[in-house]
Amino acid sequence: MLDWRWDFTWEILPRLLVATGNTLLAALLGYGLAIVLGLALALAQRTPWRVLGMVVREAVEFIRSTPLVLQIFFVFYVGPQFGVRLSPWTAGMIAIGLHYAAYLSEVFRAGLESVPKGQWEAATSLNLSPARTYFRVIIPQAIPSSLAGMGNYLVGIFKDTPMLSVIGVAELMHTANAIGSETYRFLEPYTLVGIIFLAISLPTAGGIRLFEGWVRRKLGILK
């Protein structure tokens, strides 16, 4: 029979909520890193230097075609052999940031390509520099069409943070495992972890859709 113990549930909840803070922190830090790197990877594929574009293209394909958990292990355990010793947090952020940067770069690439060529031509006719054209003209227009994909990966990176538990980052999954091995009770901690993930993922996905509409209105771009 189902043996659910409420007193135990209330006892472990504060510990799991503290770990939720770490999970959110890991997701947001990793996501921030992924956005910056992803944009750089997308822009690098659009430069006139063909070789750079090809190298970046292959690197993106490589990252997307190998498992995240392998990349996390690699950065954390193989790094020291090359003299790169990183804390679990740093190694985890680099691995997950890079992994999602590869996915986001594809979203940004599609977004940048969706901006009509005439916008570049108008910017050239006004003598705007390439950098200014990107940051003032092209990227603002690429944002609305990139937001849906960006939102998916925000939820994605959040749900992938448990992988960081394999190198000992004290996020939700790691904490739930610790509780389980201390008390030999797994039902309550794992159930709570599932509920917490659901309680954050669902409103986030809805919020992103509202945000997308708001950004479009704010930028004056109608669908």
Next chain:
Amino acid sequence: MNAPDMSAFPLRLEGPSVPMVSFRKVTKTYGSLVVLDSLDLDVNEGEMVTIIGPSGSGKTTVLRMLMTLESINDGVIYVEGEPLTHMPKGGQLVPADARHLRRIRSKIGMCFQSFNLFPHMTALENCMEGPVHVLGLSRKEARERAEDLLAMVGMAEKRDQHPSRLSGGQQQRVAIARALAMRPKIMLFDEVTSALDPEVIGEVTNVIRKLVAEYNLTMLMVTHQMGFARDISDRVCFFYGGKICEQGSPDELFGNPRQERTQQFLSAVREAI
């Protein structure tokens, strides 16, 4: 392919009457398709030159090359006597670098068939973007300049609207103001009325008439509005197959075309009306 021999082209044009724009043996090809075939064309300061011709005759390419939106395969384009597509280096012409292009390009403004306003900026912001970030004007100066120009094109009241709220004719008028805000010496109009509903064409052509009357701009225009071209141009060039087939004053070219191709084109256009 061998590097083209540039020694036939002067490092700069000199003399008492240097044209504002000079195409010298300009060739443009896409693969095996020759779009411009060794084109020679001079446009003098303050002159309004209209280019007409069937589609695919290379007329839009002329404007796009002058705006540096297309690369050049052969020949040189000069602006105010200075090479645009090339630059002098070690006593000969070499392909222009980005800095040289930026410097010469600052003399040229362009309006497009599809307006190409920046959709995330208001009419006023569209007109301030270049003056603030390229010319280095203060926001106050740029705003005054933009407001004056928007008033000139009759768009003062709509200055805080985004392009998506404006009609085609209104967008094109804002685009003209945006180009003029950079104070170009040369203005290019690439089929600026082709995407417009017939009833709003007049509001754009009236602005261009005003420019001809009140500004000392050198203008190059590609259009299908033959009546407008006849009214407004100092010279009309009929393009065919990447070359100028015939050119002359509007009265000569429209009233008494000498080339058979010109006659055929003009009568086909008249039948369409």
